[in-house]
Amino acid sequence: MHTSAVNDEIPVVKATGRGSTTLSAFHDALVQADLAVYNLVRLSSVIPPGTTVDATGKAPVPQGAWGDRMYVVYADQYATLPGEQAWAGIGWVQRLDGQGGLFVEHEGTSEGYVTQAIKDSLRDLVRGHEEAFTDPDFVVHGVVCESDPVCAMVIAPYESASWAGAARG
Template structure:
């Protein structure tokens, strides 16, 4: 028995944000606000892009909208720095299948430097593509950073798949 696949998948919106606060948690909240997704409950997914999807890089104002407390299905990278002059770098890279299906892969990494995050994103995405026998094209990456001056900072890159309320489905 074959399961029918939807002809169109989600429009996945990728945004970045940075923030600071008196704690790493409040810095994370500020970074989510900067990325346009602060009032959601985040449900982290395992980095597979469904067939029929479109991946768009957007600003905070063009992220998914929803009511306070809605579920947000997403992939994200978050990095923190707490010491003065330390950096937090976060990034997501993606590859799209060459078969025209719109399916693909995300990878996410965090680190203390752009060089490390770039290197880790590239190596991981290459490994995932190789394990699947190739057939993917590296399509993009989004990276952001924050520098700690006095308060903890957070850098976030988030790929939002869908926002859902809490009504019975």
């Protein structure tokens, strides 16, 4: 029985999707990120102790079975008119003592806006404790709408968990 797949490295994956609706564009982005078969459970942005963040593409995306829960932090942005841009990004800092860190996620219509929002948020979150954290890092990804709706996504999947044994109401 599958119960959980936990990584000690949290991958940060970027993807874009297209579809006839924003929902199908979102789903296509999940397909591109190899995460379309899961029920996403969106987390607040605390990185657990003992984990690191990997944006190099070397850390594997957690695996599970169809319909499993996938715990994630993500940013997604949509564009629906030709010429519009969609940008999404995740930034993070990690504690120097290895006891976790913080993610932030932002969306917007330009790369510059999203990048600056990530930097500003991380600066604010560690204010007064800067010496305890790494320098900020981030992944920003965008797409331009050509005709059909598009979705830009950056997603950090933490772990998958089966519904087997889960409390059901």
